[in-house]
Amino acid sequence: MNLFGNLTIQILQMLLVLLPAPLLTGFIRKVKARLLRKKGPPLLQPYRDIIKLVGKEAVVADSASWLFRAVPYLVFAATWVAAALVPTFATGLLFSWSADLIAIIALLGSARFFLALAGMDVGTSFGGLGSSREMMFATLAEPAMIMIVFSLALIAGSTQLSNVAEFMLSPAVGLRVSLALGLIGLVIVAIAENARIPVDNPATHLELTMVHEAMVLEYSGRHLAMIELSAELKLSLYVSLIACVFFPWGLAPVGAGIAPHLFGIAAYIGKLAVAGVALAVFETSIAKMRVFRVPDFIGVALMLGLLATLLRFMSGSL
Amino acid sequence: MPLSGYLIGVAALLLLTLAALLPRPIRAGTVVIYGGSLGVTAVLFASALWQLLSGADWMALSLPLGIPWLGANFRLDALSAFILAVVDFGAVAASFYALGYGRHEHEPERVLPFYPAFLAAMNLVVLADDAFVFLLSWEMMSLSSWALVMSHHQVPGNARAGFVYIVMASIGTFALLLAFGLMAGDVGDYAFSTMRAHASERTVTGVVLALALFGAGSKAGLAPFHVWLPLAHPAAPSHVSALMSGVMTKVAVYGFLRIVFDILGAPAWWWGLPVLAVGAITAVIGALLGLTQNDLKRVLAYSTIENIGVIFIALGLSLAFRAHGYGAAAALALTAALFHVLNHSLFKSLLFFGSGALLTATGERSLARLGGLLNRMPMTGLFMLVGCVAISALPPFNGFVSEWLAFQAILLSPVLSSWALKLMIPAVGAMLALAAALAAAAYVRVFGIAFLGRPRSDAARNAVEVDRFSLIAMGTLGVLCLLTGVLPGLVIDALGPLVSQLIGTAMANQSQLGWLAIAPIAESRSSYDGLLVFLFITTSALMAAAIIHRFASDVSRIAPPWDCGFPDPDSATQYTPESFAQPVRRVFSGLGFAASETVDMPRPGDQRPARFELRLKDLVWDYGYQPVVSTVFTIADILNRLQFLTIRQYLSLVFAALVFLLLALAIWT
Incomplete structure (x- = not known):
């Protein structure tokens, strides 16, 4: 029964991260437009985009290799697997033990690796530019993320996300300096990794600052649809991650009945909405950075993560 | 196989060396030497692996050779069986690869005699059980590999590489000689067993640690003694480069393990500090400098330095845990180090084989003249891609598992009571993560420039796939990279005996966990299942592709690149290796290297082309080695005057020396 229950939760989870992901992006676009007193595209526009793209023929450059065609599916798969292992509404995921938080970060690293390769596959200057800058950001964002994971794991005594979330729900957490530092760091990394303002602008084309x-x-065509869907999935993954670690309220514990799970789903949708509004307000109120200011910005996250971990090494209560 | 069997194998390799010296047609010589080495090392590999897996008893053997009162002692325990398996597997792969690759050699008589001698020497180092045999075979390993480095001595730069290598190797061996001398101490017996028995009476353990770190570390490529490695490893033929980077550095790690973990005795609390510091600096410097190089084989050599840094970080953690009495954590860290030893020997050999394949197909080593090769050499490209992903520590391949284990060991370290370690380990963790991220960037650069995009030269445009021997060697290594990545539990269990030999405890048996998962400490703490992750990724990718192709569109149109509407057919408009590294160069300049870029833009109306100049300075070389070199030259200049004295001055010099020595003797006693 428990196995069956957990399997159901796992499958629900896989759908629950995938299906609302485009909605989150649409919601952010809508809020941003409203903040600028524009009408904005309809909420469901990202779904329409994907459906339209999937039905069109795919144009492949003549200099591309097979890797170019395989990467969209690989990137989507790696991102989806990572997202399916971050608890969103319940902690009792069946396969939670198959990859811990470090492995989830590394899975996103695999997705980025292949996407950067795809950028270089056609052999245009834009592709190389994007790949080179993306990898430069990653050289700072990844260690920052690992340090934040370290501080969280040292507080919770585990790198398994389900266990971390359960610990964060328990009264043993208390208020900690390292948690606050970790939260700020994680938000910075999330902004950088999802190519949001001020690091990158998701709405630009033909601009040398785009990454x-x-x-x-x-x-x-369908390749672009998979890439877009992966990007939307990644955004909702980071929101789920921040929610699961720092705001785990509403997560249904292992073995809970139907009602707590329904409440968990409602809470998750609520958290997505709050995060969407916050991101939209933040992006509207800030200007994009020059590309060589970005390392300083991500460097802050790295230093915060290092500081949080150091505090944990020094004292058990900080 | 009894221990004498291994020695007969070594003797057979030495016989092959002699056979290679006989005059004979070149083609047959290549087949005989590489085929013979392949056969012998295959037998050695199989029996070493069986020895390790079956848990057979340790074997020792003493031969009446060498120094009369010492003899020549050999021993095969779990540690040497593991390293022997790594060495001989690398040798099997390299020999098989060389059956195809070695045919392109212009002067095979410069390579063939030294190749089996090199293999024999590496086997002997691992089997040695006294300092005499160890140092002798260590020196033989250095000299034979030096001869192989010098086999293309006409190529500019190789002579200098050989010179720097032989100087560093000699100083390193000298340091090991001193280390063994100090460990033998007053007892004066150079057998490892006697040294081990007198471990508790030793007082100068710190000096021995420093000497071992320098002697073995310089061979492995630890910073700041790494400068010879990116010169020497690329200079050799590619299958030898693979052996030097993938295998010989592991023999150096073995030397460090044997001295510090085995013979030297119980560690002091601070032993972990220097090892961790040197390892972390090595990892970051190797990764950074690798990103700035354009020569493919040199990128790979710097990446070897980075991986050696990762191994020494894990070794340092293990020493720190062991000194503080945390056996399980020490076992975890040591397992991470040994796992990485295995992984690195697999993917680094694969990548060097790939670079050799590119050299055969295009004659180019410079990334700036490659490109578009995935379409022209699909199999080589696929195997290189596997190697690049594995070495970038990305799941589900093997590089990730060992790095994951190292991270898990770091997460256990707040229990260590020493404040110095508490302050240092978080920084080391950050540097380990930084090195991994930089390695990923470096391999996106390598694969993206060499195999993707459009060809940057005619040589790359006309490249064709290489011979079958090379492909099978690369394919086998690629499959093993995936297998050890998805079935890490089996590797960890196989490493159990030697971890418990060195630490006293091993990691818990992983095979009892379901689904072939691994859990270093407890499942509630952390666990990872490479197999499931691999299955999840492949099924969801295939599922997504199948659904879209079935229910939506599967039509593709081949067209010229779009490039935002301004495509340029000239392949020079692509990103170059220099431009790919530019953001990283700019962000990290000052860390081990200094980059300065100057743009000389002509004024409007001026017809001359604009010029961009990039200057890279290796700070370790400029500030670490140049002062030493110039001091040596200054002293040599001063002493040079002694060559131009009259006979009277020489006689008085001799007299003064005699008086000085007699006086010294009188005052001393």
């Missing part, structure tokens, strides 16, 4: 969009410039 993520430059990498995927040659993609079209």
Whole structure:
């Protein structure tokens, strides 16, 4: 029964991260537009985009290799597997033990590795530019993320996300300096990794500052649909991660009945909405950075993560 | 196989060396030497592996050779069986690869005699059980590999590489000689067993640790003694480069393990500190400098330095845990180090084989003249891609598992009571993560520039796939990279005997966990299942592709690149290796290297082309080695005057020396 229950939760989880992901992006776009007193695209526009793209023919550059065609599916798969292992509404995921938080970060690293390769596959200057900058950001964002994971794991005594979430729900957590530092660091990393303002602008084309969009410039049709869906999935993954570790309220514990799970789903949708509004307000109120200011910005996250971990090494209560 | 069997194998390799010296047609010589080495090392590998897996008893053997009162002692325990398996597997792969690759050698008589001698020497180092045999075979390993480095001595730069290598190798061996001398101490017996028995009476353990770190570390490529490695490893033929980077550095790690973990005795609390510091600096410097290089084989050599840094970080953690009495954590850290030893020997050999394949197909080592090779050499490209992903520590391949184990060991370290370690280990963790991220960037650069995009030269445009021997060697290594990544529990269990030999305890048996998962301490703390992750990724990717192709569109159109509407057919408009590294260069300049870029832009109306100049300075070389070199030259200049004295001056010099020595003797006693 428990196995069956956990399997159901796992499957629900896989759908629950995948299906609302485009909605989150649409919601952020809508809120941003409303903040600028524009009407904005309809909420469901990202779904329409994906459906339209999937039905179109894919144009592949003649200099591309097989890797170019395989990467969209690989990136999508790696991101989806990572997202399916972050608890969103319940902690009792069946396969939670198959990859811990470090492995989830590394899975996203695999996705980025292949996407950067795809950027270089066609052999255009834009693709190389995007890949090179993306990897430069990653050289700082990844250690920052690992240090934040260290501080969390040292507080919770585990790198398994389900266990971390359960610990964060328990009264043993208390208020800690290292948790606050970790939260700020994680938000910075999330902004950088998802190519949001001030690091990158998801809405630009033909601009030398673009990073993520430059990498995927040659993609079209179903390939582009998979890339877009992966990006949306990644955004909702980071929101789920922050919610699960720092705001785990509403997560249904292992073996709970139907009602707590329904409440958990409602709470998750609520958290997504709050995060979407917060991100939209933040992005509207800030300007994009020059590309060589970004390392300083991500460097802050690295230092915060290092500081949080150091505090944990020094004292059990900080 | 009894221990004498291993020695007969070594003797057979030495016989092959002699056979290679006989005059004979070149083609047959290549087949005989590499085929013979393949056969012998295959037998040695199989029996070493069986020895390790079956848990057979340790074997010792003493031969009446060498120094009369010492003899020549050999021993095969779990540690040497593991390293022997790594060495001989690398040798099997390299020999098989060389059956195809070695045919392109212009002067095989410069390679063939030294190749089996090199293999024999590496086997002997691992089997040695006294300092005499150890140092002798260590020196033989250095000299034979030096001869192989010098086999293409006409190529500019190789002679200098050989010179720097032989100087560093000699100083390193000298340090090991001193280390063994100090460990033998007053007893004066150079057998490892006697040294081990007198471990508790030793007082100068710190000096021995420093000497071992220098002697073995310089061979492995630890910073700041790494400068010879990126010169020497690429200079050799590619299958020898693979052996030097993938295997010989592991023999150096073995030397460090044997001295510090086995013979030297119980560690002091601070032993972990220097090892951790040197390892972390090595990892970051190797990863950073690798990103700035354009020569493919040199990128790989710097990446070897980085991986050796990762191994020594784990070794340092293990020493720290062991000194503080945390056996389980020490076993975890040591397992991470040994796992990485295995992983690195697999993927580094694979990558060097790939670089050799590129050299055969295009004649180019410079990344700036490659490109678009995945379409022209699909199999080589696929195997290189596997190697690049594995070495970048990405799941589900093997590089990730050992790095994951190292991270888990770091997460256990707040229990250590020493404040110095508490302050240092978080920084080391950050540097380990930084090195991994930089390695990923470096391998996106390598694969993206060499195999993707459009060809940057005619040589790359006309490249064709290489011979079958090379492909099978690379394919086998690629499959093993995946297998050890998805079935890490089996490797950890196989490493159990030697971890418990060195530490006293081993990691818990992983095979009892379901689904072939691994859990270093407890499942509630952390666990990872490479197999499931691999299955999840492949099924969801295939599922997504199948659904879209079935229910939506599967039509593709081949067209010229879009490039935002301004495509340029000239392949020079692509990103170059220099431009790919530019953001990283700019962000990290000052860390081990200094980069300065100058742009000389002509004024409007001026017809001359704009010029971009990039200057890279290796700070370790400029500030670490140049002062030493110039001091040596200054002293040599001063002493040079002694060559131009009259006979009277020489006689008085001799007289003064005699008086001085007699006086010294009189005052001393």
